[in-house]
Amino acid sequence: MDILSLLLISIPCGFLGAIAGLGGGIILIPILVALGVPVKYAIASSMVAIIATSSGSAAAYVKEKLTNIRVAMFLEIFTITGAIIGALLTVYIPSKPLYFIFALFLIGSLVSVRERMSQEIPVVEKQDKLSAWLKLEGDYFDERIGKIIHYKVTNAVWGGLGMIFAGLAGGMLGIGAGVFKVSIFELLLKMPPKPSTTTSNFIIGMTALAGASVYLFSGLLQTYLVAPIVSGMLIGSLIGARILNKLSNRIVRLVFITLLVYAITQMIYRGITA
Amino acid sequence: MSKKDFIERMISYVLIIGVIISLALNLFGLFLYYFENRLCLEIVLDGQSRLSLDSFINHITQINSYTILSASILVILFTPYVRVFTSMVYFMFKKDYKYIFLTFTVFIVLSILILFH
Numbered sequence: 001m002d003i004l005s006l007l008l009i010s011i012p013c014g015f016l017g018a019i020a021g022l023g024g025g026i027i028l029i030p031i032l033v034a035l036g037v038p039v040k041y042a043i044a045s046s047m048v049a050i051i052a053t054s055s056g057s058a059a060a061y062v063k064e065k066l067t068n069i070r071v072a073m074f075l076e077i078f079t080i081t082g083a084i085i086g087a088l089l090t091v092y093i094p095s096k097p098l099y100f101i102f103a104l105f106l107i108g109s110l111v112s113v114r115e116r117m118s119q120e121i122p123v124v125e126k127q128d129k130l131s132a133w134l135k136l137e138g139d140y141f142d143e144r145i146g147k148i149i150h151y152k153v154t155n156a157v158w159g160g161l162g163m164i165f166a167g168l169a170g171g172m173l174g175i176g177a178g179v180f181k182v183s184i185f186e187l188l189l190k191m192p193p194k195p196s197t198t199t200s201n202f203i204i205g206m207t208a209l210a211g212a213s214v215y216l217f218s219g220l221l222q223t224y225l226v227a228p229i230v231s232g233m234l235i236g237s238l239i240g241a242r243i244l245n246k247l248s249n250r251i252v253r254l255v256f257i258t259l260l261v262y263a264i265t266q267m268i269y270r271g272i273t274a
Numbered sequence: 275m276s277k278k279d280f281i282e283r284m285i286s287y288v289l290i291i292g293v294i295i296s297l298a299l300n301l302f303g304l305f306l307y308y309f310e311n312r313l314c315l316e317i318v319l320d321g322q323s324r325l326s327l328d329s330f331i332n333h334i335t336q337i338n339s340y341t342i343l344s345a346s347i348l349v350i351l352f353t354p355y356v357r358v359f360t361s362m363v364y365f366m367f368k369k370d371y372k373y374i375f376l377t378f379t380v381f382i383v384l385s386i387l388i389l390f391h
Contacts, residue, residue, distance in 0.1 A: 002315040003304055041319060048351060052296075055353045059289035062282050069281055073361060073373055076380045084387070134372060205354040206384070212351055213388045221325040224307065224317040227343040230350055231300045234293060 001035050003228045009035075010049065010232025017233070018057035018240025019247070020256045021185075021197030022178030023050025023204045024233060026263055029175070037225065044215035045226045047208050050176040052230045054205025056237030057244075061198040064245060068138040068195050071153055071185075072202045078160040079181070082167020083207050089172060099271030102169050102180075106264045109183035113257055121149055121192045121249065130156040138195060143245040151192055159189040167207060176204035179263045182256060193249040197256065281364050288360050292353030296346045303342035310339050358384060 009031055010024075017024030025046035032042035061067045127136070136153035153159075162184035170177030178200050185196035215221050244252065308315060317323070323340070330344045362377035 001317060003307065003317060004315050006317075007304075037319070048347060051354060052350050055289050055350060055357075056293050059286060059293050062289065063286040065279065065282055067282075069285065069361070070373070073376045073380070076358075077376060077383075080380060080383055084383075206358060206380070209351065209354045210384065210387045216325065216327070216351065219324050219326060221347070222319050222323050223325045223340055223343050223347065224323045225319060226325065226347050227300055227303060230347060231297060231304065234297050234300075234350070238293075 001037070003224070005035075006225070006228040007232040010229045011236040011239075013049070014053045014056065014233035014236025014238075015240040016236075016255065016259065017050075017053040017178070018201065018237040019197065019244050019252065020178070020259050021182040021200035022259060023053050023176030023201075023208060024236075025050050025175040025208075026179070026259070026266065028229070030266075040220055041222055041225060044212070044220035045222070045229055046175070047212035047215055048221065048226050049229050049233045050208035051205045051212060052233035053237040054176075054201050054203075054208065056234040057241040058198070058202045058205065060238070060241035061201065061244075065138070065140045066194055066198040066245060067202045068136075068153070068191070068199045069202075070134065071136050071138070071189070071191070071195075072199050074134055074136065074156065075159060075163045076203055076206055078163035079167035079170070079203055079207050080210060082164035082169075083171035083210055084167075085164070086168040086171020087211075089168070096271055098172060099267050102173070103264050103267035103271060105165070105169075106179060106183070106260060106267065109179075109187060110257065110260050110264065112187050113183065113253060113260070121151065127152050127154045128156060136189075140195065141245075142194065144248050149192060151195070153189045153191055155188050155190070159184060162188050170204075170207055171211075176208050178204050179256075179260055183260075193252045193256075194244065197244070197252060281361065284360055284364055285357055288357050289353060292349060292356065296350040296353070299342055299346035299349065303339050303346055306337075306342060307339035355384060355388070 013024035013028045028046045028049055029042045033039055058067060131154050136156060139148055139150040142149050166177045166180035166184060169180050181200040182196050185191045185200060325344050325347060333341045358381050362381050365373040365377055
């Protein structure tokens with residue numbers, strides 16, 4: 001295992017993560033393990049990698065107003081609560097049934113996102129009271145369509161509860177749980193695909209920090225292993241962030257669906273082998 | 275850019291600065307590692323290459339690959355933390371009490387998690 005290979009492997013992970021709204025941990029961990037990195041080091045490294053993808057892509061997305069800051073600020077409380085509960089529950093609850101519950105949730109998301117493939121931008125006519133009170137709405141310039149898209153967010157309470165579930169999954173599985181978060185943004189909060197992936201990217205950096213700090217103090221971060229991964233993830237995510245707004249919403253959903261199928265397979269596999 | 279976009283601009287600057295500093299340090303550190311190891315890029319996972327705050331602080335004055343790469347990882351690690359703090363300060367200036375509450379809660383929870391685990 002050498003530095004150049006780690007750097008080159010991380011670039012596509014960061015690129016895909018930036019486009020699909022994931023940190024890339026779900027892709028990176030199995031690759032590192034296959035390269036001979038012990039699982040605990042692979043998970044710890046992926047936590048820092050998630051922060052790199054999140055910060056690298058969000059730097060561009062926030063400026064372009066693709067990320068919805070208010071939605072992110074509101075949901076961060078829920079996702080961090082879920083992550084803490086998840087980390088505590090791993091000690092008391094057998095993981096086997098949970099993998100199947102997470103897989104079922106993702107299968108449900110897959111079916112719903114597939115049904116929306118033909119719908120370019122979802123339209124919310126009326127917001128619920130909480131969403132309106134928190135001013136959960138936004139606008140961004142869609143480079144592909146060539147116009148400013150204004151959208152409203154709804155179901156804030158359900159979105160918050162969904163984020164607790166996503167945080168729970170992330171805390172228990174040691175990943176950023178971007179696939180869960182993007183599903184909640186799209187399906188519950190009715191956000192368009194691009195703000196969904198970018199806002200998910202923004203939030204996972206913060207939740208990954210909670211996990212990464214644990215690994216930092218427990219000595220599981222290896223400087224020479226993490227460093228090239230951080231470089232690769234940053235470079236990949238910066239490239240991904242430049243491309244996303246030029247893609248059609250259909251392509252963004254297709255990339256997401258592909259990774260969703262991959263995540264479902266992993267959940268079922270881990271459920272069977274746990 | 276209008277006043278309404280100020281929060282986006284501020285957060286974006288925090289993230290861009292964090293990313294640029296981290297990436298620059300990282301690439302410089304990897305370059306140093308290459309020469310320190312006699313033009314070899316192989317890595318070994320052992321106790322000596324473990325990232326720890328104590329070790330980093332003790333060697334902070336030395337310019338070697340371990341210190342530079344550790345600094346780069348720590349910069350990217352704490353970029354989201356600075357981002358949450360910046361948002362909180364922004365909403366305080368705006369006197370937007372709903373979002374002061376939300377960002378303050380996240381900041382405190384995150385601080386507790388970092389300091390007491």
